[in-house]
Amino acid sequence: MSWITITPTLHHSSTPGLILMLLPRFQYHEPATLAEACRMMAELGGGVRPIAGGTDLVVNMRRGAVAPGHVVSLGRIKELCAMHLSGRTLRIGACCTVASLAGSSDIASQFHALNEGALSLGSPLVRNLATAGGNLVTARPAADLPPPLMAYGGTVTLQSSQGQRLVPLDQFFVGPGRTVMEPSEILTSIALETPSPFSGSSYIKLGTRRALEISIVSVASCLTLERPGGRIQSARIVLGSVAPVPMRAEDAEKNLIGEIPSPPLFAEAAKVAAGESKPIDDYRGSAQYRRDMVSVLTQKTLQAALERANASE
Amino acid sequence: MKKTIHITVNDKPFDLEVEPNQTLLEVIREKLCLTGTKAGCLVGDCGACTVLVDGKPVSSCLILAVQADGKQITTIEGVETPQGLHPLQTAFVDKGAVQCGYCTPGMILSAKSLLDRNPRADEAEIRKAISGNLCRCTGYQKIVEAILSVSRTSP
Numbered sequence: 001m002s003w004i005t006i007t008p009t010l011h012h013s014s015t016p017g018l019i020l021m022l023l024p025r026f027q028y029h030e031p032a033t034l035a036e037a038c039r040m041m042a043e044l045g046g047g048v049r050p051i052a053g054g055t056d057l058v059v060n061m062r063r064g065a066v067a068p069g070h071v072v073s074l075g076r077i078k079e080l081c082a083m084h085l086s087g088r089t090l091r092i093g094a095c096c097t098v099a100s101l102a103g104s105s106d107i108a109s110q111f112h113a114l115n116e117g118a119l120s121l122g123s124p125l126v127r128n129l130a131t132a133g134g135n136l137v138t139a140r141p142a143a144d145l146p147p148p149l150m151a152y153g154g155t156v157t158l159q160s161s162q163g164q165r166l167v168p169l170d171q172f173f174v175g176p177g178r179t180v181m182e183p184s185e186i187l188t189s190i191a192l193e194t195p196s197p198f199s200g201s202s203y204i205k206l207g208t209r210r211a212l213e214i215s216i217v218s219v220a221s222c223l224t225l226e227r228p229g230g231r232i233q234s235a236r237i238v239l240g241s242v243a244p245v246p247m248r249a250e251d252a253e254k255n256l257i258g259e260i261p262s263p264p265l266f267a268e269a270a271k272v273a274a275g276e277s278k279p280i281d282d283y284r285g286s287a288q289y290r291r292d293m294v295s296v297l298t299q300k301t302l303q304a305a306l307e308r309a310n311a312s313e
Numbered sequence: 314m315k316k317t318i319h320i321t322v323n324d325k326p327f328d329l330e331v332e333p334n335q336t337l338l339e340v341i342r343e344k345l346c347l348t349g350t351k352a353g354c355l356v357g358d359c360g361a362c363t364v365l366v367d368g369k370p371v372s373s374c375l376i377l378a379v380q381a382d383g384k385q386i387t388t389i390e391g392v393e394t395p396q397g398l399h400p401l402q403t404a405f406v407d408k409g410a411v412q413c414g415y416c417t418p419g420m421i422l423s424a425k426s427l428l429d430r431n432p433r434a435d436e437a438e439i440r441k442a443i444s445g446n447l448c449r450c451t452g453y454q455k456i457v458e459a460i461l462s463v464s465r466t467s468p
Contacts, residue, residue: 123445
């Protein structure tokens with residue numbers, strides 16, 4: 001926790017420990033429609049930031065890391081706040097809160113790993129504000145929603161006044177804090193396909209405490225069997241906090257396809273996943289510890305996913 | 314440029330002129346003079362500034378006041394009833410769940426939101442519900458016992 005500092009100047013690069021008593025001044029806009037929001041983002045140019053839950057932007061302003069001239073609120077745009085399952089596609093509006101994901105019965109019944117990811121993000125106080133879209137666009141390597149969303153092959157919709165494009169989450173993140181989004185684009189929704197029958201998934205976050213924690217390592221796995229007790233038809237393993245962006249362990253996935261699931265098979269895949277990860281040393285953990293934990297969490301999530309796949313209809 | 318917002322705080326309606334860079338916490342403490350809501354870390358880590366927005370607990374330091382336009386807000390001052398202290402407040406006193414008191418308003422509001430949804434919450438649910446509220450004095454045990462004593466006696 002930091003000291004409270006009263007400062008009359010704006011710090012555009014974050015100074016460790018700095019907490020501004022007053023947020024920097026900005027003009028606030030509250031469009032009622034997406035079209036209006038897109039127009040504002042285009043017209044207001046470089047000094048504009050969208051705000052949804054505000055749990056990142058307000059903190060970054062408070063720390064003096066950003067001082068946008070204009071803030072465009074997305075929170076009153078109804079279509080961004082809706083979540084619905086139609087056919088096999090679950091569409092999550094970017095402004096759906098993390099608490100609403102954690103409380104969704106569609107997600108709890110068909111997207112276990114996403115339910116677990118939502119429940120492990122921040123604290124109840126943060127989950128009631130933080131949004132699904134916000135957890136993606138900030139592109140933190142340790143964010144809790146990207147691994148499960150990528151494990152289901154999620155795709156995001158980006159909208160600007162120029163038009164709309166779809167980007168698979170696999171190709172969305174570029175580096176810490178960086179995505180393929182243009183400054184004028186708004187992430188409007190995330191679409192997931194309901195896993196095929198005989199699928200199961202799991203997300204495990206490793207931290208030193210259970211709330212308000214930034215992951216040391218996190219892993220999401222999703223398995224589909226050809227039938228209960230049968231061979232593995234498809235597998236996705238996504239690693240968080242062990243690379244500049246959330247990453248798929250593709251070689252580990254390949255090791256699983258077409259095989260009969262077993263503890264030795266999962267142990268081998270876990271070893272491969274650990275080898276694929278690219279962790280760094282920092283104060284939360286060493287690279288070697290993280291690599292070892294990738295292996296442990298990969299095995300645990302695969303085992304949990306298998307049990308859920310065998311229990312599914 | 315100031316904006317006018319309409320919020321309901323503890324069942325009383327207010328029309329307020331606020332600056333866009335003012336947080337809900339600042340407006341509650343400085344404009345409405347409801348200083349039961351505490352300013353702690355100011356970056357959403359400690360829970361001292363917890364208020365209920367439409368019944369849900371949130372960190373009021375993370376919400377811009379303009380974002381709260383149209384919402385129903387409950388602060389610790391709105392928890393007491395005409396009959397006296399809320400059962401949670403009485404339990405905190407009886408069980409010695411208050412030491413320095415800085416986390417107490419947030420703890421009580423997080424607990425109230427839980428028990429309003431789930432009056433018979435168990436210990437695990439209680440610990441999860443207050444996991445965003447940090448207490449540096451009590452070690453949490455007496456706080457959990459106080460909340461549990463209310464959930465055990467609810468009908």
